[in-house]
């Protein structure tokens with residue numbers, strides 16, 4: 349977790365390059381493009397091939413949901429059940445009335461194939477994944493994959509693991525320790541931890557502090573208010589956490605974009621030093637998506653959880669092409685005889 353509210357804002361003001369586009373984000377930098385479950389609009393979700401495609405499409409951060417197997421291994425899976433996204437029903441009989449990840453061993457889960465859902469397919473035009481099969485990845489395989497990609501390509505792709513409810517101390521500890529083992533220890537790596545369980549968010553924050561880590565933590569939920577103050581609903585405990593409460597243990601909030609996520613909410617969070625990341629941006633029509641992204645960029649949203657990385661990247665590029673350059677930056681350009689205002693991203697693209 350990071351508790352450097354004044355420092356962060358002050359640093360952004362001094363560190364901005366001379367010709368930078370102005371953003372209303374907390375950092376003043378471009379919003380993060382967070383590949384939600386990978387390139388999940390195009391390839392099977394939560395697969396290494398999907399993460400690879402998302403990175404190649406320009407994601408800053410890749411997001412996995414993390415579950416635990418019956419024999420204590422962390423795997424990448426969204427649902428409690430294996431049934432929606434894999435062929436488990438073809439290979440195994442139900443256990444305890446279903447196909448809960450927690451009822452299967454890692455070896456059994458590794459025998460499954462992840463299948464496309466929604467708008468996803470098993471291939472993407474012009475893309476040949478370096479990982480040829482659609483297995484359920486372990487968390488360690490995911491971390492290794494991102495590390496290797498960064499090392500090979502000189503990139504800084506971040507990770508955003510979600511400790512999926514039901515959260516447990518065992519699972520949280522394993523997530524944090526694995527991140528430390530694989531070197532994801534600092535917010536400067538665009539790395540975050542997230543959970544819908546706000547007590548677990550506090551636990552994750554304490555665990556990483558104990559391990560000397562400085563990864564940002566986000567509390568997830570639905571925007572609401574408590575006695576006139578903005579809050580985030582923790583559906584696990586059936587209660588709201590106010591933004592000022594969240595600011596005591598977290599660095600940001602991840603909220604459902606269709607429920608009261610407004611410019612005013614974002615401003616209130618920023619006033620407390622909290623980033624705001626919205627989920628899930630999943631429009632497929634490029635024009636409609638562009639309009640939607642540009643609205644939230646104008647409001648200062650700090651990150652987009654998106655199923656279509658390329659559309660978010662295109663919107664940020666568009667914003668940079670049309671956003672006015674502030675006068676202090678524009679003046680030297682005019683004096684230097686530039687015919688048009690140039691712009692540059694302040695956040696380095698991941699790929």
Ligand code: G3P
Pocket residue numbers: 384413426510542568602627628653
């Ligand atoms: O973690 C943010 C977002 O991913 C929450 O939605 O259900 O896809 O995990 P979900």
Ligand code: CA
Pocket residue numbers: 411412413510
């Ligand atoms: Ca998630």
